[in-house]
Amino acid sequence: DTAVSQTPKYLVTQMGNDKSIKCEQNLGHDTMYWYKQDSKKFLKIMFSYNNKELIINETVPNRFSPKSPDKAHLNLHINSLELGDSAVYFCASSPGGGQGSYGYTFGSGTRLTVV
């Protein structure tokens, strides 16, 4: 039973389209995150949610909108996709509340390719 699951694993789409990536965790964690890994493998945080509340919102274009219907789910919706959005997007979770000393549990990533 996967702890943090992301769907889809691969996504190929055309410029200008709107797409969503879903993430679910069954660890009972309070905090969830989205990270972007670019072509040079650099990992950068985009958003974090704690129990459905937005906590971290890094400098990310408004075309990216996270949505957390409950604390076990954090989805990422991307409008008007651009070539530069091509990357691997990772979802992760942690207990939160300063209890993240064991780090995050990551999903397996979604490779987004915009053509």
Place this chain on the structure above:
Amino acid sequence: AQTVTQSQPEMSVQEAETVTLSCTYDTSESDYYLFWYKQPPSRQMILVIRQEAYKQQNATENRFSVNFQKAAKSFSLKISDSQLGDAAMYFCAYMNRDDKIIFGKGTRLHILP
């Protein structure tokens, strides 16, 4: 702002040998956590080892150990008896009490048979 620096973009080591990956970080905090994550070609992010800053004792996990120098803000990873399965990207990471992890740019480790 906190930063994490990995100065070795790539390294190679002979199978069964020992290799050390370097990491330095910058912070004004006294309470934080440090991690090493491994990312094999499967792209899964795997936690290798963690260190709590208030603990002076260096963490070890089987063949993996760290050299944590708090004053120098250094956190290197030593892999002993390197195996082919250790080939991967290794990321050094820092986390404050705010639970936000900042990653270094990674070191790609090659294992030579």
